[in-house]
Amino acid sequence: MSDSVTPTSAVVNEALTVMGGGLVGSLLALYLARHGHTVDVFERREDLRRSGLVEARSINLALSDRGWRALEGVGIADAVRQVAIPMHQRIMHDARGQLTAQPYGQHNQAIYSVSRAGLNRTLLDLVEQEPRVRLHFNQQCRRVDLRTRTLELLHTETGVTQTRTYEHLFGTDGAFSAVRGAMQKTERFNFSQHYLDYGYKELTIEAGPAGEWRLEKHALHIWPRGQYMMIALPNLDGSFNCTLFFPYEGPASFSSLQTPEQVRAFFQEVFADALPLMPNLEQEFFENPTSSLVTIRCYPWSMADEVVLLGDASHAIVPFYGQGMNAGFEDCTILDSLLQEFGPDWGAVFREFQQRRKPNTDAMADLAVYNFEEMRDRVADPRFLLQKKIESKISAQYPDQWLPLYSQVTFSHRPYAEALANGQRQEQIMQRLMPLIQTEADYDRPEVQQQVAAEMASR
């Protein structure tokens, strides 16, 4: 933690308050400091670099282009790349252990598996080297008084409560944001929290005896089973972090698996190839929490020049498109560009930020829910995989006119709402095209080529 604060030059540089020192809060603090401001960051948890505690939310993250750009903007992408594992493809495991691969993009494109805790530690280390930022841990936000611009902070170790005022408050305190909680009590605040009927549970595929990966390392593994699925992302130590996405209730659900024997029998039946790699399955299944899957939407995101929400605090989404962190990081990129455009006219910056960003995070929330169905069900369908191959061929033939939706979201910086609209138009074209196509080779048949050319001409 830095105690030496660079004195601010009176006119431009201001003292800013960031509530929440998670991924988005840490990155935001770096951006704000680079604009010359002094930043105080308050984080509820203890310093996770000192605690050695396992993160409650250990789900692995998939960094993609939007996230990388945001990290590059403060010059820390290289440091993060050291602890990231590229995944070039999805590998689907069917019930008999047969594998099918689907590349995520072009040859050199990948999403990157990183550990949430590891990435957060890296960011905190970088923040600490920034003299304009002060980190305060163990600070639980008990109350935000928007009228008097006052925070009530409880130190969770000493039990001491302090009251602090703020000029400009950035709420990066996550899906259950205390800052948003205060805004929810103001007039005409739109808000929704929607839960899926599914929960998730973290499990582990262990490393081999020599620390080797026992599944293909450079892939995101999926066991799609229609109404549920398991996925696995590689860790640096040779293990895979697995997540079971599973209904809370029903014939195959968390409530139907009550004993270690039932869990083992169920995995033997539906995840047979993974089971031998999961020696601690039963213990983990009953010791690890079952976590819920929520989508949060709200509006407005800001109050005058006083408060703004970023990341999960304003737009928490379900994890199925791997865009939650990337969207939060992109918030930082966009806020940065608005600071360049407007300078420290915070009222203008916050207003533009919410107006430009809200339609895009709404679109991303819809895409994320949609992708759950794709991952747990459609990726097991040969016709779906054929369609993806055909789309890839169209994209190669008409690179200026066609980018698959997944690539627009993951490997481009196109606003999410545009990507969604564009993806829907492309899907309609595929619905007209696919009845003509039975195999990959059919793509080269003259009548198919003719139809594709006609569709491209009318776009």
Next chain:
Amino acid sequence: MSDSVTPTSAVVNEALTVMGGGLVGSLLALYLARHGHTVDVFERREDLRRSGLVEARSINLALSDRGWRALEGVGIADAVRQVAIPMHQRIMHDARGQLTAQPYGQHNQAIYSVSRAGLNRTLLDLVEQEPRVRLHFNQQCRRVDLRTRTLELLHTETGVTQTRTYEHLFGTDGAFSAVRGAMQKTERFNFSQHYLDYGYKELTIEAGPAGEWRLEKHALHIWPRGQYMMIALPNLDGSFNCTLFFPYEGPASFSSLQTPEQVRAFFQEVFADALPLMPNLEQEFFENPTSSLVTIRCYPWSMADEVVLLGDASHAIVPFYGQGMNAGFEDCTILDSLLQEFGPDWGAVFREFQQRRKPNTDAMADLAVYNFEEMRDRVADPRFLLQKKIESKISAQYPDQWLPLYSQVTFSHRPYAEALANGQRQEQIMQRLMPLIQTEADYDRPEVQQQVAAEMASR
């Protein structure tokens, strides 16, 4: 208030707690008492029969068939009919004061204008005559502890706080329900509050010198102006209760009218025929509050056999279909039928209630928002009015196959979700039919009759 409580027979009759003594809470208490239960009703406000205070929410209500059925179920429809004014038609006022009428249904059908405060008083009088119900006023619910089934109630006059336990709690405490507030903090509770960008303000068209109505009494008057509108409902004393539905921001909005002169000039321009009937316009405009328009959705509505939400607490809607109160009253009808089906198996009753009712109140919420556009804009369009006349003719010719959507919602007991789905199918038919029709007389042309017959045959 009744202090003599009929002793309950131990097995079947239970002590029930109703939070909220508004329209739905009062009616619900009557229903529960008729099933033999003892009921305590806690109401935050003072007894409005004694206060003489003007209700904050004085917006007139339109009672229709669903509401009447619920009142009939406890034998109080006749008492309410004494203070209700039937409205057989909409009358649209254009900018030059020209009037156009549109009947709501068949000859003898009407919706009924009642005052919220008057109806609430009538219900409270009837509740008081029911020995099994105890009414408690000035009781502000400060806390609901769902785990210990405990309520903390502050007496707003004495300042005394009491703690009470409950066995079965009915939350009828409105759009900003304290009972729902406690449920919102439980795991996986879906919730949304969505505000329109419009507010509303109550205004008055005064009675004539002899207490006469200065507009057609048996009508709901609308001044549709595209992006906004005013409506007026008749009162018993010869006045009309007007409501201006108006954007908060923009060129014609609450924020654009800042002085009495601006208000008068605006009304002179757009509501010229009403202005002379509104002598206190400027005073009312600046003294009466601007109220917001919210849609509330949530799920689940119940917790085991312990808590259930009814009325606005679980499904507050915007007022444009005149169904808010009717839907809340229908909740009581449906709960009553489930009590007949299941007896006091509260777990089964609450579970069935929420499962059967939720899709219907969701549909009604959508219909209510949709109808705002119809009222403020489409009713001023001659083609729209022609379409309604043609629909009325189809309904007369094919009475078993066609009921206009408005009639399904207002003059039937068909579940709202069915009405919405059915209305959408009918709208598609009208879209195919209307291009053939330029005048009312066209309906009798052979090719139109043929097409109508074909559509009916394929339904």
